[in-house]
Amino acid sequence: MxxxxxxxxxxxxxxxxxxxxxxxxxxxxxxxxxxxxxxxxxxxxxxxxxxxxxxxxxxxxxxxxxLANEAGDPRVRRAPTKRNGMVVAPLTLDDSPVQTFKITFPPTATTPDPRVHDGFEWFYVLSGSIRLMLDGVEHVIERGEAAEFSTHVPHSISASADGPAEVLSIFSASGERLHTRLSDD
Structure with a gap:
C-alpha cells in the first residue's frame, strides 16, 4: 500500500x-x-x-x-470474428476508450446500403482498395491512404471487386458497436 x-x-x-x-x-x-x-x-x-x-x-x-495503476497484461487476446464475409480482428482491449480493429473486406461488385449512426470513424488501408460511399459520393481509398468522417453522414464501406482489402479502423464506442457487433442482416 x-x-x-x-x-x-x-x-x-x-x-x-x-x-x-x-x-x-x-x-x-x-x-x-x-x-x-x-x-x-x-x-x-x-x-x-x-x-x-x-x-x-x-x-x-x-x-x-x-493512485498507482496495476500494470496488467497489455497483450490483446480477443478472437477475430466473421460478419457478412468480413474478418474483424480486435487490436485493443475490450475496455479501451477507443476501439481499433484490423478488418478484411471480401471483394464485392456491389456496395452495401448506406447507414447513419452516432459516432466518428477513421481508417487506414493496408492492402487492396476501399470504396467509401459518403453522402452518395463514391471515394476510392487506396493502399497507404486514410479517411475520416462523421458517421452522421450516410456511408458504406466495402472492398472493390478487384480483390479483398485490409484496413485499420478506429471507431468511437457507438460506431464500433454498429460496425463490429451487429448480427448478419
Whole structure:
C-alpha cells in the first residue's frame, strides 16, 4: 500500500503543472496553504481525503487518478470474428476508450446500403482498395491512404471487386458497436 501512496505527490504535481498552475495558484483555488500543497507533492505530508478532495475537484481529476495503476497484461487476446464475409480482428482491449480493429473486406461488385449512426470513424488501408460511399459520393481509398468522417453522414464501406482489402479502423464506442457487433442482416 505504501508504494501506491508514494505516487500521490508526483501525480498531484504533474496534474497541477498540466494546468500551468503554480503551487500558490492551486493552493488558493483549493483553500489551503501553498506550504501544505508543497509538502503533499513532495511526500512530506500524508495525503488525506480532506486534503485531496478539494485539490482533485479543482484539477478536474479523480482521486483514483492519483493512485498507482496495476500494470496488467497489455497483450490483446480477443478472437477475430466473421460478419457478412468480413474478418474483424480486435487490436485493443475490450475496455479501451477507443476501439481499433484490423478488418478484411471480401471483394464485392456491389456496395452495401448506406447507414447513419452516432459516432466518428477513421481508417487506414493496408492492402487492396476501399470504396467509401459518403453522402452518395463514391471515394476510392487506396493502399497507404486514410479517411475520416462523421458517421452522421450516410456511408458504406466495402472492398472493390478487384480483390479483398485490409484496413485499420478506429471507431468511437457507438460506431464500433454498429460496425463490429451487429448480427448478419
Amino acid at each position: 505504501a508504494s501506491e501512496l508514494d505516487q500521490v505527490g508526483p501525480r498531484l504535481r504533474a496534474a497541477r503543472r498540466e494546468h500551468g498552475w503554480t503551487l500558490d495558484d492551486l493552493a488558493a483555488r483549493a483553500g489551503m496553504s501553498a506550504s501544505t500543497l508543497s509538502r503533499l507533492e513532495s511526500g512530506k505530508r500524508q495525503a488525506s481525503l480532506e486534503l485531496l478532495l478539494p485539490l482533485t475537484r479543482r484539477l478536474g481529476i479523480r482521486i483514483d487518478d492519483l
